[in-house]
Amino acid sequence: MKFLQDFFDKLKPFVEKGGKYEKYHTLYEGHRTIVFAPDLTTGKKGSQVKDAVDLKRMMFTVIIAMIPCLLFGMWNVGHQHFLATGADAELIDKILIGALKVVPIIIVSYAVGLGVEFVFCVIRQHPVSEGFLVTGLLIPLVMPATIPLWQVALATVFAVVIGKEAFGGTGMNILNVALVARAFLYFAYPTAISGEVWTYLGDAAPVAAYSGATPLAIAASTVGNPGATPVVDLLNDSWSAGIYDFWNMFLGIMPGSIGETSTLMCLIGAAILVLTGVGSWKIIVAVFAGAYSMGLIFNLVGLNEFMLMPAQYHWVIGGLAFGAVFMATDPVTASQTETGKWIYGFLIGLLTVLIRVFNPAYPEGIMLAILLMNVFAPLIDYYVVQANKKRRLQRATV
Amino acid sequence: MSKFVKLKKGFNINLAGKAEEKIGEIQQPETFAVKPTDFQRITRPKLLVEEGASVKAGTPLFFDRLQENVMYTSPVSGEVVEIKRGEKRKLLEIKILADKKITHEQFTKFTVSEMSSLTKETATELLTKSGVWPNIVQRPFGSIADPTATPKAIFISAFDTNPLSPNYGILFKGQDQYFQAGIDVLKKFTPGVVHVNTNADAEVLPMFAHVKGAEVNKFSGPNPAGNVGVQIHHLDPINKGDLVWTVSPFGVIQIGKLFLEGIYDASKVIAVCGSEVSNPQYYSTYSGANVGRFIEGNLKSDHVRVISGNVLSGEAVGKDGFLGFFANQVTVIPEGDKEEFLGWILPTFNKLSFQRAFGLFANTKREFVLDTNTHGEQRSFVQSGNLEKVLPMDIYVTYLMKAILAEDYDDMEALGIYEVIEEDLALCEFVDVSKNDIQKILRQGLDLIQYS
Numbered sequence: 001m002k003f004l005q006d007f008f009d010k011l012k013p014f015v016e017k018g019g020k021y022e023k024y025h026t027l028y029e030g031h032r033t034i035v036f037a038p039d040l041t042t043g044k045k046g047s048q049v050k051d052a053v054d055l056k057r058m059m060f061t062v063i064i065a066m067i068p069c070l071l072f073g074m075w076n077v078g079h080q081h082f083l084a085t086g087a088d089a090e091l092i093d094k095i096l097i098g099a100l101k102v103v104p105i106i107i108v109s110y111a112v113g114l115g116v117e118f119v120f121c122v123i124r125q126h127p128v129s130e131g132f133l134v135t136g137l138l139i140p141l142v143m144p145a146t147i148p149l150w151q152v153a154l155a156t157v158f159a160v161v162i163g164k165e166a167f168g169g170t171g172m173n174i175l176n177v178a179l180v181a182r183a184f185l186y187f188a189y190p191t192a193i194s195g196e197v198w199t200y201l202g203d204a205a206p207v208a209a210y211s212g213a214t215p216l217a218i219a220a221s222t223v224g225n226p227g228a229t230p231v232v233d234l235l236n237d238s239w240s241a242g243i244y245d246f247w248n249m250f251l252g253i254m255p256g257s258i259g260e261t262s263t264l265m266c267l268i269g270a271a272i273l274v275l276t277g278v279g280s281w282k283i284i285v286a287v288f289a290g291a292y293s294m295g296l297i298f299n300l301v302g303l304n305e306f307m308l309m310p311a312q313y314h315w316v317i318g319g320l321a322f323g324a325v326f327m328a329t330d331p332v333t334a335s336q337t338e339t340g341k342w343i344y345g346f347l348i349g350l351l352t353v354l355i356r357v358f359n360p361a362y363p364e365g366i367m368l369a370i371l372l373m374n375v376f377a378p379l380i381d382y383y384v385v386q387a388n389k390k391r392r393l394q395r396a397t398v
Numbered sequence: 399m400s401k402f403v404k405l406k407k408g409f410n411i412n413l414a415g416k417a418e419e420k421i422g423e424i425q426q427p428e429t430f431a432v433k434p435t436d437f438q439r440i441t442r443p444k445l446l447v448e449e450g451a452s453v454k455a456g457t458p459l460f461f462d463r464l465q466e467n468v469m470y471t472s473p474v475s476g477e478v479v480e481i482k483r484g485e486k487r488k489l490l491e492i493k494i495l496a497d498k499k500i501t502h503e504q505f506t507k508f509t510v511s512e513m514s515s516l517t518k519e520t521a522t523e524l525l526t527k528s529g530v531w532p533n534i535v536q537r538p539f540g541s542i543a544d545p546t547a548t549p550k551a552i553f554i555s556a557f558d559t560n561p562l563s564p565n566y567g568i569l570f571k572g573q574d575q576y577f578q579a580g581i582d583v584l585k586k587f588t589p590g591v592v593h594v595n596t597n598a599d600a601e602v603l604p605m606f607a608h609v610k611g612a613e614v615n616k617f618s619g620p621n622p623a624g625n626v627g628v629q630i631h632h633l634d635p636i637n638k639g640d641l642v643w644t645v646s647p648f649g650v651i652q653i654g655k656l657f658l659e660g661i662y663d664a665s666k667v668i669a670v671c672g673s674e675v676s677n678p679q680y681y682s683t684y685s686g687a688n689v690g691r692f693i694e695g696n697l698k699s700d701h702v703r704v705i706s707g708n709v710l711s712g713e714a715v716g717k718d719g720f721l722g723f724f725a726n727q728v729t730v731i732p733e734g735d736k737e738e739f740l741g742w743i744l745p746t747f748n749k750l751s752f753q754r755a756f757g758l759f760a761n762t763k764r765e766f767v768l769d770t771n772t773h774g775e776q777r778s779f780v781q782s783g784n785l786e787k788v789l790p791m792d793i794y795v796t797y798l799m800k801a802i803l804a805e806d807y808d809d810m811e812a813l814g815i816y817e818v819i820e821e822d823l824a825l826c827e828f829v830d831v832s833k834n835d836i837q838k839i840l841r842q843g844l845d846l847i848q849y850s
Contacts, residue, residue: 001739004739033775035740036737036740036741037738037739037741037742039735039736039771040771040772040775041733041735044713045838046837046838047824047836047837048703048710048712048714048729048731048770049561049768049769050771050773050830050833051751051753051830052746052751052758053752053831054742054773054775054831055774055777055831055832056742056743056774057743057756057757057758057774058780058781058831061756129777131780171777171780276753276755277753277754277784278755280782280783331781332780336783337783338786385794385797388792389813392637392792392812392813392814393812395635
């Protein structure tokens with residue numbers, strides 16, 4: 001790799017202090033440290049050795065964990081396309097269609113997002129941070145395949161500028177950056193991200209009786225409708241046989257955002273995050289527990305058919321699993337104390353189901369629940385830390 | 399009441415180059431140095447010798463104007479050959495060219511029976527003027543103890559869990575009576591308990607197990623279980639306004655020897671260890687020894703870092719540097735100042751990590767050769783909970799760090815800054831994904847609280 005080192009060394013004089021392109025120093029460093037782990041050494045005093053992990057590797061681990069969701073999502077976009085249009089297709093056709101829709105979204109997300117990051121690095125002279133590595137893939141995975149690319153670009157700019165850089169960059173943001181992108185689209189262009197947008201049809205006409213409604217929309221339709229059929233029956237009577245059957249929804253072979261339909265793939269991702277210690281298992285478990293508990297409470301209240309839907313259905317419909325595994329565990333915006341993580345996750349699960357049932361306009365609840373709890377996470381931590389201080393004071397004798 | 403404390407949190411760093419359990423024959427180093435920078439809080443040292451002066455072991459070299467009666471004395475007899483100063487004439491090193499045969503200043507000697515009637519005042523006077531006193535470290539802040547203060551308790555950690563830590567059985571062989579005498583002296587300084595904390599996971603030396611007049615506690619668990627700060631936290635935590643003292647076993651022995659023999663004996667056994675040392679083993683020398691003699695012709699490679707102390711809280715001193723006052727090991731590891739192609743992502747079985755992030759597949763229990771590379775650049779605190787995972791104390795390290803950076807005095811106090819000094823958070827610094835200088839930040843906080 002000597003030639004690469006030489007290449008960077010040759011560029012160095014231009015970007016060093018006093019060089020012609022001095023202000024691009026952070027960009028230069030950013031790229032060099034991607035190709036080569038830097039030659040920095042520890043200080044004279046203090047720890048003389050350091051753990052082999054760094055933020056880049058940590059972030060990359062999250063990307064690895066998302067790959068099952070991504071691959072499955074690509075296939076599923078194609079599969080849903082052919083299912084809805086009634087055409088027969090081979091596996092490869094499905095993947096190709098999926099890739100054709102998904103890859104451009106990923107490219108736009110990374111290109112635009114990194115572009116904005118680079119601009120900020122140069123303006124504010126802070127190092128290129130790794131945060132966007134994960135955000136760049138999270139954004140496409142929570143979009144419908146039909147989203148216009150310019151909207152992806154706009155949402156990404158908004159998310160990075162307002163969601164992150166306005167707070168000082170990676171590590172300082174309050175809200176989950178990828179969710180800010182999705183929330184932006186939800187409020188700015190609601191028609192592109194809600195309703196029957198989840199299946200890519202292209203120019204083809206859908207089959208007879210096709211309905212693009214997601215299971216959440218079907219369930220929500222029972223609210224305010226006395227005498228409605230139970231949700232489970234409604235789901236089973238869907239336009240395509242078995243598509244909203246519990247186990248099919250668990251596998252994720254149904255319309256939805258690109259990466260979030262499959263609970264199974266999310267659980268594989270969760271296993272990677274938990275085994276590598278990068279994601280907090282406490283948060284993931286707590287979100288599922290919170291959603292289940294609220295589901296059970298609603299079963300007891302039973303005012304409408306949505307409330308009566310079996311609690312475990314909340315785990316597999318919508319983006320609960322994806323949100324729990326990849327969004328709620330974001331270490332920057334989640335609760336940072338171990339006790340706090342339980343409370344934070346549990347409340348996300350609880351709120352998700354609450355929003356689903358009580359918010360007919362937008363049946364997906366996990367996004368709003370996580371954003372809301374992002375805001376409350378520091379408060380939760382505040383009380384946990386306060387309890388620690390109190391323990392300390394009680395033990396004092398003076 | 400003796401206590402047994404089982405600690406779960408922590409992490410053992412298993413480094414290659416453990417010292418072989420024998421004391422090597424070697425010609426003594428020619429020079430020795432006393433470094434005021436080894437001691438916290440020495441702000442205005444007053445020199446008592448000039449270059450060319452001849453000294454004996456125990457002759458005062460300087461004192462701190464804030465504690466005028468505490469003398470810092472020469473570890474060996476010989477001639478003061480250099481007084482090294484740094485920026486703003488800061489006193490860095492007082493170098494002494496040692497005599498072939500070491501002679502000692504003679505102080506008052508006591509028999510074992512006389513020691514029981516010894517008063518605190520007499521003991522203080524002898525300890526402070528002989529140079530033994532700086533072994534007593536005061537918490538909070540980790541500065542040299544104030545002779546006029548009364549600590550609520552005294553803590554002695556009788557084991558070391560740090561990487562490549564020396565075997566105390568070799569270091570303190572045959573010093574049992576001095577250790578006991580040291581405890582007898584220290585007891586006079588506190589109305590509380592003298593705690594001797596031993597390792598529940600290994601054989602305990604008789605000098606610690608059978609010590610009289612002290613409470614012997616047992617600690618079990620990974621590093622930093624051997625850190626006295628962690629032990630204090632579980633035995634009798636430091637609250638605001640509290641004052642405790644800590645002494646290393648070497649310090650206790652030195653105190654005992656002063657009273658029984660009447661000399662300031664700075665001779666010590668040290669471990670010379672680390673992956674880059676050809677023959678890692680023990681050597682007998684004196685405090686402040688030049689490390690050159692121990693590593694000359696004894697290195698596997700040339701591009702190395704020589705550390706006085708252990709790799710977690712030691713200090714890089716260079717090949718011609720001097721052993722620190724509190725150090726009983728010299729560790730030599732490779733320098734890591736080289737770039738590594740895709741080093742941040744390539745899967746490997748050779749890198750040690752407390753985390754298990756993607757590609758770090760190594761078994762953490764085997765021996766590792768670690769270099770000084772930071773493995774990444776400094777970032778804001780992102781990963782949560784990992785600093786707390788390696789500190790067996792009820793302290794939110796990340797919040798404490800943030801309180802220090804924000805200079806929030808109330809929060810620093812409330813979050814437990816009085817309970818820790820650098821060495822306690824050394825492992826946190828090692829595991830920190832964001833590569834922050836945790837120990838340095840902590841000292842900033844301690845200085846803020848102490849001096850403003």
